[in-house]
Amino acid sequence: MGIKKEIEKRKTFAIISHPDAGKTTLTEKLLLYSGAIQIAGAVKSNKIKKTATSDFMEIERQRGISVSTSVLSFNYKGYIINLLDTPGHKDFAEDTYRTLTAVDSVILVIDSVKGVEEQTRKLMEVCRMRNYPVIVFINKLDREGKEPIELLDEIEKELNIKVRPLTWPVGMGSRFKGVYNIYKSTFNFFKSGKTVVEEEVTTFKDLSDPDIDKAIGHNEAVALRDDIELIDTIYENFKLESYLNGDIAPVFFGSAVNNFGVKELLDTFVEIAPCPGPREATCGLVEPSTEKFSGFVFKIHANIDPRHRDRIAFFRVCSGKFERNKFYHHVRLGRDIKFPNPANFMAQDKSIIEEAFPGDVIGLYDSGIFKIGDTLTEGEAFMYKGVPRFSPEHFCEVQNTDPFKSKQLEKGLMQLTDEGLAQLFLQNPGNRRILGVVGTLQFDVIKYRLLHEFGANCKFSPINGYKAVWVKFKNPKDIEDLTTYRYHSLFYDKNNNLVFIPESKFILQLAKEKNPQAEFLENMEHNDETLELEAS
Numbered sequence: 001m002g003i004k005k006e007i008e009k010r011k012t013f014a015i016i017s018h019p020d021a022g023k024t025t026l027t028e029k030l031l032l033y034s035g036a037i038q039i040a041g042a043v044k045s046n047k048i049k050k051t052a053t054s055d056f057m058e059i060e061r062q063r064g065i066s067v068s069t070s071v072l073s074f075n076y077k078g079y080i081i082n083l084l085d086t087p088g089h090k091d092f093a094e095d096t097y098r099t100l101t102a103v104d105s106v107i108l109v110i111d112s113v114k115g116v117e118e119q120t121r122k123l124m125e126v127c128r129m130r131n132y133p134v135i136v137f138i139n140k141l142d143r144e145g146k147e148p149i150e151l152l153d154e155i156e157k158e159l160n161i162k163v164r165p166l167t168w169p170v171g172m173g174s175r176f177k178g179v180y181n182i183y184k185s186t187f188n189f190f191k192s193g194k195t196v197v198e199e200e201v202t203t204f205k206d207l208s209d210p211d212i213d214k215a216i217g218h219n220e221a222v223a224l225r226d227d228i229e230l231i232d233t234i235y236e237n238f239k240l241e242s243y244l245n246g247d248i249a250p251v252f253f254g255s256a257v258n259n260f261g262v263k264e265l266l267d268t269f270v271e272i273a274p275c276p277g278p279r280e281a282t283c284g285l286v287e288p289s290t291e292k293f294s295g296f297v298f299k300i301h302a303n304i305d306p307r308h309r310d311r312i313a314f315f316r317v318c319s320g321k322f323e324r325n326k327f328y329h330h331v332r333l334g335r336d337i338k339f340p341n342p343a344n345f346m347a348q349d350k351s352i353i354e355e356a357f358p359g360d361v362i363g364l365y366d367s368g369i370f371k372i373g374d375t376l377t378e379g380e381a382f383m384y385k386g387v388p389r390f391s392p393e394h395f396c397e398v399q400n401t402d403p404f405k406s407k408q409l410e411k412g413l414m415q416l417t418d419e420g421l422a423q424l425f426l427q428n429p430g431n432r433r434i435l436g437v438v439g440t441l442q443f444d445v446i447k448y449r450l451l452h453e454f455g456a457n458c459k460f461s462p463i464n465g466y467k468a469v470w471v472k473f474k475n476p477k478d479i480e481d482l483t484t485y486r487y488h489s490l491f492y493d494k495n496n497n498l499v500f501i502p503e504s505k506f507i508l509q510l511a512k513e514k515n516p517q518a519e520f521l522e523n524m525e526h527n528d529e530t531l532e533l534e535a536s
């Protein structure tokens with residue numbers, strides 16, 4: 001099969017939501033419909049992360065939150081669907097943002113009772129920056145929630161995207177009758193606690209069909225007609241192009257835990273969601289159908305099997321065809337490397353693959369050669385852009401408590417920060433080591449892993465820092481004030497970039513005023529330094 005055909009078969013996406021909106025439940029149901037798992041409830045809500053499917057770390061089991069981001073691949077209607085799971089906990093949001101660099105579209109789950117929540121807003125901001133096509137699934141219609149029209153209004157206002165409902169609910173909570181498909185004139189009848197995957201759908205002539213009154217009750221049918229008339233006047237008709245451009249988000253209503261509305265969502269998803277598209281690199285846009293293979297690492301994960309030390313680099317294939325045991329060019333290291341055991345993530349197992357195509361995510365066993373953002377090519381010297389590195393907001397100084405284990409500590413810190421779990425800042429002179437994270441739970445994970453994987457004991461002492469800000473300058477004179485008065489807050493990151501960690505927003509502001517020639521950057525891309533090397 002030609003590479004174009006392979007690309008057309010693939011859909012790579014992520015489900016995003018505020019914790020508890022129903023992302024895990026929906027994931028389970030999608031697997032159920034695709035046949036990747038057999039029985040509803042076999043994988044309990046929230047427990048899916050606790051099976052071999054996507055649970056890599058012991059700490060995750062202990063904490064009961066999903067620390068890891070994993071990949072689930074399954075087949076549906078001739079498509080190969082790659083679902084990139086994202087951790088729900090806000091302290092691991094950075095991980096989620098990075099995963100979003102590897103998808104082509106997203107499904108956003110909103111809890112009908114709670115509406116738009118904090119994490120929904122943040123995640124959508126990232127999607128809006130990239131103009132990803134978004135499908136919205138409003139979940140938990142079996143509960144008394146907000147009025148549908150109110151929810152749509154909230155989504156438009158708070159998430160800065162236009163919406164277009166494709167289905168419309170009749171009633172909610174105990175009065176929930178089901179959803180009407182506006183474009184197909186079908187009615188999907190709701191039954192609670194359904195464990196079968198078939199949905200009970202009746203097709204009507206159109207909205208005026210009197211059979212609708214018989215099926216759902218006269219009053220409900222009248223209300224439905226009024227609602228849809230209103231919707232048609234408020235919202236633009238659905239246009240595929242507007243969805244693909246990220247301008248309009250089609251909206252579905254359902255109840256994931258009751259298997260309701262999920263099939264409709266999945267069927268529409270495979271029909272309209274984009275196939276792998278071009279990606280931006282330092283050499284310009286790279287088309288997926290380009291013959292030469294290339295792609296990038298968006299996530300590095302610790303040993304899936306605690307008895308082994310290897311890490312797994314999650315690699316998105318962006319162009320061409322990846323082949324097992326073929327030499328590829330590691331652009332940052334300038335070395336050619338081959339991969340004898342590349343893994344894919346079909347259903348619940350990992351298995352070795354022979355080849356992979358654009359849109360696929362493969363797991364490359366990594367003995368420490370990869371960093372987030374690394375690019376592999378067939379020899380070309382370009383890097384993929386856009387894997388963000390966020391400014392940490394919590395800081396701790398690392399102190400070794402076992403002088404005989406300082407090498408282990410060093411190695412552990414290097415590896416864990418390469419994985420993107422935290423950022424490491426060094427002070428010279430002084431040899432102070434500061435770890436910076438976006439959410440404080442990451443400190444616990446790091447401490448646990450330093451001890452269990454590297455045998456390194458250490459103490460973390462919190463230090464007062466507002467943010468880590470990268471400082472760019474042309475001439476040492478540009479930062480004279482900073483180096484004279486703020487030297488105690490100056491550090492270097494692992495790539496030797498100068499980083500300023502001011503105690504407060506006020507001090508940052510002051511530094512900007514006193515060093516007007518310097519640039520203070522709050523977010524960097526993982527490949528920023530490599531990009532600069534290339535330019536110079």
Ligand code: GDP
Binds near residue numbers: 025088256
């Ligand atoms: P996540 O944190 O977004 O992954 O959310 P989960 O899928 O773990 O769901 C959070 C809770 O909401 C669980 O107790 C689910 O059983 C429940 N839930 C999920 N979908 C529905 C639904 O359609 N209706 C109701 N009533 N509860 C649901």
